[in-house]
Amino acid sequence: MYTSRISGLGSYVPENIVTNDDLSQLMDTNDEWIQERTGIKERRHIKKGDGNSTAKMGVKAAKIALERAKLTPGDIDMIIFATLSPDMYFPGGGVQVQEMMGMKTIPALDIRNQCSGFVYAISVGDQFIKTGMYKNILIIGSENHSGGLDMTTRGRSVSVIFGDGAGAAVLTRSEDAGRGVLSTHLHSEGAHAKELSLIGPSTERWVPELIEENPQEEIPYYPYMNGQFVFKNAVVRFSEVINEGLQANNLSSSDIDMLIPHQANLRISQFVQKKFQLSDDQVYNNIQKYGNTTAASIPIALTEAWEEGKIKEGDTVVLAAFGSGFTWGSAIIKW
Missing domain, CATH: 3.40.47.10 (Thiolase/Chalcone synthase)
Incomplete structure (x- = not known):
């Protein structure tokens, strides 16, 4: 029976750092209040014109993961893309990744399980590999929260928490039953x-x-x-x-x-x-x-x-x- 192992990992976050003090200029909050309740000191937000989006950040993380897995886009058999913030209402981000990375007409599946989306995606990918259907699956979790947050005092209990970024993993078939x-x-x-x-x-x-x-x-x-x-x-x-x-x-x-x-x-x-x-x-x-x-x-x-x-x-x-x-x-x- 096949197992799946993580053969490559990658991540990407926007360069724009937003500190708690920065948020205090937009809403009635402060660094002490945010850190006491959440532990957060800063987060990254997409900045207009920086060339980022949910799918584009996913691609940036994916390229790093593929390089570390010593694979090319042509080696990937399936894309699983987890997000609550796709670039478009439809279609989802998976097909955008397929096009941006010049992949073959492989399946692209979008997972809408929010905070548990990456774990769900790992589980789904693991099943495809265990059955022998696919050998290498690209899994991406990517989010652009900042554009949809209420950056006023009214929305501070939610808006201080969320940041933007992407992470990716390559799941690869293995025959070592005790690993992966x-x-x-x-x-x-x-x-x-x-x-x-x-x-x-x-x-x-x-x-x-x-x-x-x-x-x-x-x-x-x-x-x-x-x-x-x-x-x-x-x-x-x-x-x-x-x-x-x-x-x-x-x-x-x-x-x-x-x-x-x-x-x-x-x-x-x-x-x-x-x-x-x-x-x-x-x-x-x-x-x-x-x-x-x-x-x-x-x-x-x-x-x-x-x-x-x-x-x-x-x-x-x-x-x-x-x-x-x-x-x-x-x-x-x-x-």
């Missing part, structure tokens, strides 16, 4: 979908209807988040799905060499770290620099941890995410 992606575990709970959502515009509520239905101070085409409710659910689901993955592989928390959690909130990561009694060297966080980049957060963090030598051959690496939907998942990888 050992298992993935996925869940959802749609009962809480509106607790972290953007309800319009949509096919049910187009922009003219939204403006007509709502007073100016309640603009529903900005993201909404019930922060405390999301936090309480996240710490529970993170723990559950990590334990599920460990148990499926007869592992314990002491076997984890590196946990890469979705970078939603530093306080969530610290809670999970304490629960599993992991040291600072066993958990990688970079939300301080980039904010929450949704589907891009895990591949950016995974890439940086690997670049810094914190992930080595033979290590047990755990990816875990929770977010809008609610959806959550984990992946257990033997590097």
